[in-house]
Amino acid sequence: xxxxxxxxxxxxxxxxxxxxxxxxxxxxxxxxxxxxxxxxxxxxxxxxxxxxxxxxxxxxxxxxxxxxxxxxxxxxxxxxxxxxxxxxxxxxxxxxxxxxxxxxxxxxxxxxxxxxxxxxxxxxxxxxxxxxxxxxxxxxxxxxxxxxxxxxxxxxxxxxxxxxxxxxxxxxxxxxxxxxxxxxxxxxxxxxxxxxxxxxxxxxxxxxxxxxxxxxxxxxxxxxxxxxxxxxxxxxxxxxxxxxxxxxxxxxxxxxxxxxxxxxxxxxxxxxxxxxxxxxxxxxxxxxxxxxxxxxxxxxxxxxxxxxxxxxxxxxxxxxxxxxxxxxxxxxxxxxxxxx
Ligand SMILES: [Mn+2]
Numbered sequence: 001x002x003x004x005x006x007x008x009x010x011x012x013x014x015x016x017x018x019x020x021x022x023x024x025x026x027x028x029x030x031x032x033x034x035x036x037x038x039x040x041x042x043x044x045x046x047x048x049x050x051x052x053x054x055x056x057x058x059x060x061x062x063x064x065x066x067x068x069x070x071x072x073x074x075x076x077x078x079x080x081x082x083x084x085x086x087x088x089x090x091x092x093x094x095x096x097x098x099x100x101x102x103x104x105x106x107x108x109x110x111x112x113x114x115x116x117x118x119x120x121x122x123x124x125x126x127x128x129x130x131x132x133x134x135x136x137x138x139x140x141x142x143x144x145x146x147x148x149x150x151x152x153x154x155x156x157x158x159x160x161x162x163x164x165x166x167x168x169x170x171x172x173x174x175x176x177x178x179x180x181x182x183x184x185x186x187x188x189x190x191x192x193x194x195x196x197x198x199x200x201x202x203x204x205x206x207x208x209x210x211x212x213x214x215x216x217x218x219x220x221x222x223x224x225x226x227x228x229x230x231x232x233x234x235x236x237x238x239x240x241x242x243x244x245x246x247x248x249x250x251x252x253x254x255x256x257x258x259x260x261x262x263x264x265x266x267x268x269x270x271x272x273x274x275x276x277x278x279x280x281x282x283x284x285x286x287x288x289x290x291x292x293x294x295x296x297x298x299x300x301x302x303x304x305x306x307x308x309x310x311x312x313x314x315x316x317x318x319x320x321x322x323x324x325x326x327x328x329x330x331x332x333x334x335x336x337x338x339x340x
Pocket of ligand 1: 030
């Protein structure tokens with residue numbers, strides 16, 4: 001945009017490719033911790049996104065003439081987004097930008113093949129959270145505290161029982177790790193509309209601060225816990241059920257904070273919570289399954305959301321979707337049929 005840039009010759013522009021950028025998931029501890037570990041290992045800029053804003057951020061980063069290497073963390077792909085993602089990565093690779101994609105959500109194997117073909121470094125394991133994989137891959141560039149940042153992410157993603165996750169948790173006192181992971185999570189969830197604060201958290205974690213050492217985090221977490229306890233009452237009142245699931249529209253909080261209560265209080269094995277995103281004309285949907293849920297919700301939601309003109313996917317018992325406003329009822333009734 002700046003007119004001065006246009007006066008420099010192409011050659012000098014090429015030499016100036018020095019920037020490291022990490023695009024990571026902003027909605028949970030795994031995404032924020034992954035961004036912090038990339039920052040500690042490689043420096044550079046952090047861009048935090050949610051699923052509705054994910055592709056837009058990637059389209060923007062392609063235009064960055066100073067970009068030298070890009071890390072993409074904890075951002076799963078869906079049937080709807082995967083082709084565009086490969087296209088964007090192809091453009092980046094043509095410009096000789098080093099790209100590393102690190103994730104643990106269910107992925108179409110043909111996408112991994114396409115990415116490897118264009119020499120995008122893919123680090124992908126559905127069995128460990130993203131931050132644990134970042135920690136493992138770049139351990140030599142990280143300090144001792146980095147294992148704690150990864151441990152907090154594993155706890156929040158329900159993956160502290162996995163081979164590497166459990167080893168990391170063992171380094172620390174379990175309760176000490178749990179309270180820090182929880183306080184961090186409440187601060188992330190409660191600051192979704194304050195991008196500067198989320199970036200500040202990334203910086204503090206990259207700087208080896210414990211969540212409890214970041215000013216006011218406990219006080220803020222207490223406020224969030226109180227809000228959640230009010231949510232229990234609201235879910236009891238507003239939740240509806242179908243044969244195989246409980247569901248509820250959320251008006252004044254995040255859907256992901258309510259969805260576990262919807263599942264738990266409905267007595268069903270699957271819970272659905274959705275919240276309107278007026279800026280995109282869509283519903284942001286969270287889906288959770290109990291231990292008794294035997295289907296892979298991420299795979300089902302990926303296909304169903306795409307069929308309805310949205311997108312979605314994730315893990316077997318925790319996933320999300322973006323659904324066009326008018327299709328939400330259809331999404332819920334179809335999901336109810338597919339999970340029996
Ligand atoms: Mn994750």
